[in-house]
Amino acid sequence: MTITISIDCMGGDHGPSVTIPGALAFLKHQPQAQLILVGLEEQVRAELKKHHADNNPRLSVKHASEVVAMDDPIEVALRRKKDSSMRVAIELVKDGQADVCVSAGNTGALMAISRYVLKTMADVDRPAIxxxxxxxxxxxxxxxxxxxxxxxxxxxxxxxxxxxxxxxxxxxxxxxxxxxxxxxxxxxxxxxxxxxxxxxxxxxxxxxxxxxxxxxxxxxxxxxxxxxxxxxxxxxxxxxxxxxxxxxxxxxxxxxxxxxxxxxxxxxxxxxxxxxxSYNGAGLLGLKGLVFKSHGGANAFAFEWAIKRAYNAAQYNVQEQLSAMITELMPRTPDPQAPGSTIQQG
Amino acid sequence: MTITISIDCMGGDHGPSVTIPGALAFLKHQPQAQLILVGLEEQVRAELKKHHADNNPRLSVKHASEVVAMDDPIEVALRRKKDSSMRVAIELVKDGQADVCVSAGNTGALMAISRYVLKTMADVDRPAIxxxxxxxxxxxxxxxxxxxxxxxxxxxxxxxxxxxxxxxxxxxxxxxxxxxxxxxxxxxxxxxxxxxxxxxxxxxxxxxxxxxxxxxxxxxxxxxxxxxxxxxxxxxxxxxxxxxxxxxxxxxxxxxxxxxxxxxxxxxxxxxxxxxxSYNGAGLLGLKGLVFKSHGGANAFAFEWAIKRAYNAAQYNVQEQLSAMITELMPRTPDPQAPGSTIQQG
Incomplete structure (x- = not known):
């Protein structure tokens, strides 16, 4: 089974100079994977060229005209950058073109956009990392x-x-x-x-x-x-x-x-x-789709690890298992009006 | 200048079998120090004897008939064990017989008893570690x-x-x-x-x-x-x-x-x-007297380090400097009745 991973190439402290070498290293070790590299096309292609990887058949590039900065407020990332690499990468999961998405971008923005695009699973109040x-x-x-x-x-x-x-x-x-x-x-x-x-x-x-x-x-x-x-x-x-x-x-x-x-x-x-x-790569749980977060400061080796984790999660059908088991196990959400159960947006 | 340290010998996961070897090692390296070992006298003396240290002139033993257990609720430690080794060791600081006290006991109890016995400095709401x-x-x-x-x-x-x-x-x-x-x-x-x-x-x-x-x-x-x-x-x-x-x-x-x-x-x-x-030993700040806390699980070497820190704090007149500087720097306590300023006991 081929697993397709969408990568937000612009995320993290270093952007394509880290995400693309990380993605290429991953691809080399994982013959079952297909990658969609999302970002400013020119930058992404330039980086690929640098690594002599611009013609790899298991890679495709998807242009996204905007970049979520590491210090962008959530509102800016969510409302004003609708064509960000982060958002486009997540949308590929929603549309079924990718099995899982990986980003090293701003955690708050990644979670907010994931929630907005993918939506939270029934019975889950807040996704977690x-x-x-x-x-x-x-x-x-x-x-x-x-x-x-x-x-x-x-x-x-x-x-x-x-x-x-x-x-x-x-x-x-x-x-x-x-x-x-x-x-x-x-x-x-x-x-x-x-x-x-x-x-x-x-x-x-x-x-x-x-x-x-x-x-x-x-x-x-x-x-x-x-x-x-x-x-x-x-x-x-x-x-x-x-x-x-x-x-x-x-x-x-x-x-x-x-x-x-x-x-x-x-x-x-x-x-x-x-x-x-090698312990980089955290799963966003409780969404209707799989998203993995790399540390913003990750180097190429660490970013490769985040992709590996995402790949494993897709391979082990974590999303399906979560969906199936969560409705059975999850307690009913308390009334948000009840004292002590205020639901705050993290 | 001789500095006197009161030691709660019964505190921590291991009691005298750790605190006394730690205290003896400290004494060996620090010729200016005097120690008051507080605890169940029989146990303390037996441990001293084991180390051939029952006649050391820089050591005295102060009997305390009770022991604060690591899982004692604060109320029990504070209200029902008025002759605990922890409390007696702190009282020696209050009475001016010791310059500083060291305990590896229950953190909550140590802070509560320290606050009760020594009192909190003016302008400080809550002492901190x-x-x-x-x-x-x-x-x-x-x-x-x-x-x-x-x-x-x-x-x-x-x-x-x-x-x-x-x-x-x-x-x-x-x-x-x-x-x-x-x-x-x-x-x-x-x-x-x-x-x-x-x-x-x-x-x-x-x-x-x-x-x-x-x-x-x-x-x-x-x-x-x-x-x-x-x-x-x-x-x-x-x-x-x-x-x-x-x-x-x-x-x-x-x-x-x-x-x-x-x-x-x-x-x-x-x-x-x-x-x-070697980084064991934390200061309780904001009290009218110096108390140092060792980790409960400390071994003798770590406990020795906690005593060293306490000794240094006494030597550098930390208490006097805190007293002098805190009134000048400390913001006035907000009205506890004002919204958002509820003072909870930790």
């Missing part, structure tokens, strides 16, 4: 939300837990344990939102819908205490970026200090599986 | 709050910024730049609390009180973009623990994978300055 991190048990830790929803209510976190569980099950083929990210494992700990979320997850656990482990702490992400870590998008985004920052710091410190080239080489090799670049 | 992390520029990054206040309002974050700035100035001898931890550097980014905090810090910057850099992201903590990173206690605690978890993961991965003992040795050596244990 789910990333995959390595853990000490050698498995993956899925973590969400990672930036789409900065102000959350308990029922949002509850839905994130369910969406994360569904994604994990589809991608990994087993039922995950779920942890609620908190400042302590004890039930008495936490902010008001987290304390009100735990009983919702416990109730799901009791009716057999979720395998809720309980509260987990920041260090549990890497311990692999649970398979899926649930948090709001503010905490998730800050934590993920702190992790990336520390990874870079480690690398720098090691290469600066190691006394022999061999030592550095061995150490870097041993840390390869922790390479933050 | 400030930790020190290494950064890529080779300097320290101060970060607060790290767990004392899980639900914050903008004026709390504003006060944290001022307290962090004062601590940094006292400990490092120069005026720090301040960053507000957020999901992006752009002004439009952030949750409601952070977006409402930035204008308060900008106003301080304009009147020359704070050197406010603007929003920073998680990766800026290790980049050293700013000297002091301000966030609420929930985000701070989760981030700090994620960082610790990743550090352990790195270490484990390296020692497992490195092909030669020499490579491992070199790598470990090069990472020594990133050792999470």
């Amino acid at each position: 789910c990333s995959i991190l390595p853990n000490q048990k050698g498995g993956p830790t899925y973590m969400l939300d990672l930036g789409a929803n900065v102000d959350c209510e308990p029922h949002h976190l509850h839905q994130f837990a369910i969406m994360g569980a569904v994604l994990f099950q589809a991608m990994e083929g087993r039922r995950p344990s779920i942890g609620l990210l908190n400042v302590g494992t004890e039930e008495i700990k936490g902010n008001e939102v987290v304390k009100a979320t735990a009983p919702l997850l416990r109730a799901d656990h009791e009716r057999g819908v979720l395998n809720f482990h309980g509260n987990v702490e920041g260090n549990d992400i890497f311990k692999g205490t649970v398979d899926v870590v649930v948090c709001d998008g503010f905490v998730g985004n800050v934590t993920l970026k702190a992790i990336e920052g520390l990874s870079r710091f480690f690398k720098q410190t090691m290469t600066e200090t190691l006394l022999s080239k061999m030592g550095a080489l061995l150490a870097i090799k041993s840390l390869k599986k922790l390479n933050p670049e | 400030c930790s020190i992390l290494p950064n890529q520029k080779g300097g320290p990054t101060y970060m607060l709050d790290l767990g004392a206040n899980v639900d914050c309002e903008p004026h709390h974050l504003h006060q944290f910024a001022i307290m962090g700035a004062v601590l940094f100035q006292a400990m490092e001898g120069r005026r720090p730049s301040i960053g507000l931890l957020n999901v992006g550097t752009e002004e439009i980014k952030g949750n409601e609390v952070v977006k409402a905090t930035a204008p308060l810090l900008r106003a301080d910057h304009e009147r020359g009180v704070l050197n406010f850099h603007g929003n920073v992201e998680g990766n800026d903590i290790f980049k050293g973009t700013v000297d002091v990173v301000v966030c609420d206690g929930f985000v701070g605690n989760v981030t700090l623990k994620a960082i610790e978890g990743l550090s352990r993961f790195f270490k484990q991965t390296m020692t497992e994978t490195l092909l030669s003992k020499m490579g491992a040795l070199l790598a470990i050596k090069s990472l020594k300055k990133l050792n999470p244990e």
Whole structure:
């Protein structure tokens, strides 16, 4: 089965100079894939030419006349740039021309345009961003939300837990344990939102819908205490970026200090599986179509990884599995008029 | 000048088996220090005897008949355990018998008892926990709050910024730049609390009180973009623990994978300055007395580091400098009855 991926080539801090080498590297390793490169045609073709790839039959270029800047307010990206590369790439998913879309652009804009173009799945209040991190048990830790929803209510976190569980099950083929990210494992700990979320997850656990482990702490992400870590998008985004920052710091410190080239080489090799670049690529969950987000600052290698994740998600029919399972599992949305259930746009 | 430190020997996951070896190691390296070991006398003396240190003239033992458990609700620790080692250690600071207190106990209980016994400084709404992390520029990054206040309002974050700035100035001898931890550097980014905090810090910057850099992201903590990173206690605690978890993961991965003992040795050596244990020890700021918090899971080496930080803070007269500078710098507390300024107990 050929899988077609639409790529927003203009997104990210570096645009085509990163996205196109990343896309070409991906294509080289993945003979089943077809790519639609979306962006300012002249720039995209120039970059392709530079890499002697302007005649690759598995590539097509789709012109889009506008670019969403990394600091564009959501309104500008959504309302005034209707022919942006980001939007056109997402529309290709909606129209069925692409199975999944990848962008390294402005997260807020990507989520807003994805919601507008693709629409949110029935029974989902807010789509979430789910990333995959390595853990000490050698498995993956899925973590969400990672930036789409900065102000959350308990029922949002509850839905994130369910969406994360569904994604994990589809991608990994087993039922995950779920942890609620908190400042302590004890039930008495936490902010008001987290304390009100735990009983919702416990109730799901009791009716057999979720395998809720309980509260987990920041260090549990890497311990692999649970398979899926649930948090709001503010905490998730800050934590993920702190992790990336520390990874870079480690690398720098090691290469600066190691006394022999061999030592550095061995150490870097041993840390390869922790390479933050290889964990690039987060899924936007809860939309009527698959979208993957790369970090804005990704290099070509990292961007290639985001495309790989998107490809895998399409290959494993994550979208169909989400659709099928979510209606069954998702709790009914509380009345937005009811106290404490204000739905805010993240 | 002799500095006296009261140690809550019963606190932390391991109690005297960690706190006492840590205290003894500290004493060995610090000839100016005097320690008061607080706890169940029999256990404390037994542990001292094990280390042949029961006759050290720079040590005294102060009996306390109760122990605050790591999962004790704050109310229990505060109201029902009036002779806990934690409380007695703090009271020694209040009574002037100790210059600073160190505990690895339950953070919530430590903050609550410290507030009750020492009282909060005038003009401070909520004390905060400030930790020190290494950064890529080779300097320290101060970060607060790290767990004392899980639900914050903008004026709390504003006060944290001022307290962090004062601590940094006292400990490092120069005026720090301040960053507000957020999901992006752009002004439009952030949750409601952070977006409402930035204008308060900008106003301080304009009147020359704070050197406010603007929003920073998680990766800026290790980049050293700013000297002091301000966030609420929930985000701070989760981030700090994620960082610790990743550090352990790195270490484990390296020692497992490195092909030669020499490579491992070199790598470990090069990472020594990133050792999470050596960054143990966080200051409780905004109280009428100095208290330092060690991680509950600290080993003896890490606990020794927490004592070192406490010693330095006492030596540099942090408490006096805080007292002197805070009244001048601290904004007046908004009316707790005013909308949006609800003061919640963390």
